[in-house]
Amino acid sequence: MSFTTLKFLIFFAIVFWGYFLIPKRFQWAWLLVGSLVFYAFSAWWAIFYLLGTITVSYGCARWIQSLSLKQKESLVGVKDKNEKSKIKASFERKKKWVVVLALVLLVGLLVVVKYTNFILKNVESVFHLDSFALDIVMPVGLSFYIFQNIGYLIDVYRGQYEAEKNYFKFALYISYFPHVLQGPLDDYEAVSAELYGTHEFDYARVVSGAKRAAWGFFKKLVIANQISVVIDGVIKSGGTGHEGLSIMLSVVLYAFWIYADFSGYMDMAIGMSKMLGIPIAENFDSPYLSKNIAEYWRRWHITLGAWFRNYVFYSVLRSSWCTAIRKKFKKSKYLASTVPTVLALAIVWLLIGMWHGAAWSYIMHGIYHGGFIILGTILDPVYDKLHKKFPKFYGSKFMSAFRVVRTFTIVTIGYYFFATGAPSLSLSLLKGSCHIYLAGFVQFLSNNLRELIIIGISLIFLIYMDFYNAKGDKPPLGDVVARQKTWVRWTLYFVLLFAILFFRAYDVGDAFAYFRF
Amino acid sequence: MERSEVFERLNEIFRDVFDDENITVTEETTSSDIEDWDSLTHITLISEIEDEFDMKFAMKEVVGMKNVGEMVDIIIRES
Numbered sequence: 340m341s342f343t344t345l346k347f348l349i350f351f352a353i354v355f356w357g358y359f360l361i362p363k364r365f366q367w368a369w370l371l372v373g374s375l376v377f378y379a380f381s382a383w384w385a386i387f388y389l390l391g392t393i394t395v396s397y398g399c400a401r402w403i404q405s406l407s408l409k410q411k412e413s414l415v416g417v418k419d420k421n422e423k424s425k426i427k428a429s430f431e432r433k434k435k436w437v438v439v440l441a442l443v444l445l446v447g448l449l450v451v452v453k454y455t456n457f458i459l460k461n462v463e464s465v466f467h468l469d470s471f472a473l474d475i476v477m478p479v480g481l482s483f484y485i486f487q488n489i490g491y492l493i494d495v496y497r498g499q500y501e502a503e504k505n506y507f508k509f510a511l512y513i514s515y516f517p518h519v520l521q522g523p524l525d526d527y528e529a530v531s532a533e534l535y536g537t538h539e540f541d542y543a544r545v546v547s548g549a550k551r552a553a554w555g556f557f558k559k560l561v562i563a564n565q566i567s568v569v570i571d572g573v574i575k576s577g578g579t580g581h582e583g584l585s586i587m588l589s590v591v592l593y594a595f596w597i598y599a600d601f602s603g604y605m606d607m608a609i610g611m612s613k614m615l616g617i618p619i620a621e622n623f624d625s626p627y628l629s630k631n632i633a634e635y636w637r638r639w640h641i642t643l644g645a646w647f648r649n650y651v652f653y654s655v656l657r658s659s660w661c662t663a664i665r666k667k668f669k670k671s672k673y674l675a676s677t678v679p680t681v682l683a684l685a686i687v688w689l690l691i692g693m694w695h696g697a698a699w700s701y702i703m704h705g706i707y708h709g710g711f712i713i714l715g716t717i718l719d720p721v722y723d724k725l726h727k728k729f730p731k732f733y734g735s736k737f738m739s740a741f742r743v744v745r746t747f748t749i750v751t752i753g754y755y756f757f758a759t760g761a762p763s764l765s766l767s768l769l770k771g772s773c774h775i776y777l778a779g780f781v782q783f784l785s786n787n788l789r790e791l792i793i794i795g796i797s798l799i800f801l802i803y804m805d806f807y808n809a810k811g812d813k814p815p816l817g818d819v820v821a822r823q824k825t826w827v828r829w830t831l832y833f834v835l836l837f838a839i840l841f842f843r844a845y846d847v848g849d850a851f852a853y854f855r856f
Numbered sequence: 857m858e859r860s861e862v863f864e865r866l867n868e869i870f871r872d873v874f875d876d877e878n879i880t881v882t883e884e885t886t887s888s889d890i891e892d893w894d895s896l897t898h899i900t901l902i903s904e905i906e907d908e909f910d911m912k913f914a915m916k917e918v919v920g921m922k923n924v925g926e927m928v929d930i931i932i933r934e935s
Contacts, residue, residue, distance in 0.1 A: 498916045649919055
């Protein structure tokens with residue numbers, strides 16, 4: 340069930356009013372029932388996938404917890420140091436086996452559902468076989484909630500916090516409807532207290548959440564959907580029948596489309612959750628104002644980056660073989676830190692590419708971004724020297740602006756791979772960009788004039804918001820609006836509402852970009 | 857081991873890893889106070905500290921340490 344359908348708005352109204360009308364101790368249970376109904380609406384059979392993963396990680400986390408408890412009990416009264424470490428090692432080994440078992444089940448499910456056909460298709464084309472692809476439909480949100488399950492399990496294994504005792508409370512953490520379909524990947528420790536806590540109806544908070552959600556609706560329905568009307572035909576055909584400038588403009592617009600679509604969804608999710616009194620993680624921080632690719636990934640899809648950092652990147656770098664590499668290069672400080680880092684980055688970026696989808700395009704996109712980050716890591720000493728030698732030049736406003744534009748350009752070129760979903764289409768899109776024919780471009784502009792004007796004006800607001808938020812020294816714009824006179828506030832609300840109602844694009848569907856991941 | 861001694865040795869490591877002779881860490885120093893201290897350099901820093909003090913951080917400590925003060929607590933406890 341997409342957030343932008345009437346069905347969902349009715350659903351949310353029931354969940355919202357019910358939440359504040361029922362006795363407070365049932366609030367979390369109400370959310371659980373609502374979340375399961377919400378998820379079942381996407382496809383009733385998918386609920387078995389959701390509950391299956393919940394059961395596996397709940398069971399294994401409890402198992403690890405009980406092993407930790409037994410370990411503590413066994414150590415009571417043991418004085419001998421050797422004996423102590425022996426007991427510790429034996430329990431650690433058992434815990435490791437449990438976490439490996441859970442990971443095999445969870446990652447295994449993801450791989451089977453998401454990648455079987457991709458692997459089969461590649462085998463077919465390599466050996467020139469007849470098609471034997473299977474009919475597997477991926478449940479929506481699977482990649483997201485499996486990752487949240489894995490993060491929770493590893494945290495419990497590492498001893499970050501204790502496993503949740505109540506199965507149903509844990510089920511709510513995974514299935515909570517604002518984040519189950521496309522994230523944010525919420526940290527159990529950060530979200531659990533409010534998720535299971537009780538909440539009063541707080542007018543100011545509800546209004547503030549509703550404003551955030553409304554901004555998200557504007558981003559999705561007006562900006563993303565209008566862009567979709569202009570560019571879908573160009574991107575999906577690999578630019579066939581279009582000249583170079585139209586293709587380039589479409590790819591630049593694609594950058595804003597995916598941003599408005601994904602971050603708009605987050606605004607809706609975060610806003611609605613706030614209305615219920617439950618703060619969930621932010622996923623975007625004005626990403627297109629980043630000065631380099633590494634920074635871009637700390638500001639774009641923040642919770643996915645944090646997930647890979649905590650559970651893959653750190654794990655690889657702390658592994659025995661990375662430690663061995665570091666020891667091997669002991670003589671050179673540069674190599675000792677750079678070689679393991681580059682290896683870990685290569686693994687992480689290959690996986691990030693694959694996570695986005697079972698297609699060579701996504702894998703190439705991951706390698707492309709990873710390549711820039713690895714290059715940045717290798718050349719770090721050179722940059723450092725340059726910065727120290729020309730501090731004035733690198734500190735100048737011109738250089739900052741240049742770096743922002745450069746990063747945006749690199750990201751946009753990356754979308755040539757990402758947007759089409761097939762390398763052959765990406766290649767044709769790239770080739771098509773070289774054939775510029777001015778009259779064709781003017782034709783393209785005039786064909787889409789109405790949409791382009793709406794997009795242009797809305798993007799001014801979007802970009803202004805990003806600059807405003809990126810400064811970070813001012814209160815959130817929503818709070819500033821809340822302090823204005825009544826007539827100013829309501830004029831603004833009506834402008835936003837009418838913009839959504841009149842300028843939204845129809846006929847482009849209700850799906851969000853990240854549903855397919 | 858005295859706390860002040862740990863800080864002295866830590867300062868050496870920080871200056872070496874971040875290539876900046878002006879760094880002096882305190883109890884409250886966090887990654888946001890040192891420009892180059894990100895997830896990439898964090899593990900290098902941790903490994904250098906482990907070698908220097910001949911100890912090992914648990915993964916939950918690597919991920920969860922809030923400031924240098926907490927880091928010093930762990931070093932004193934484990935070494």
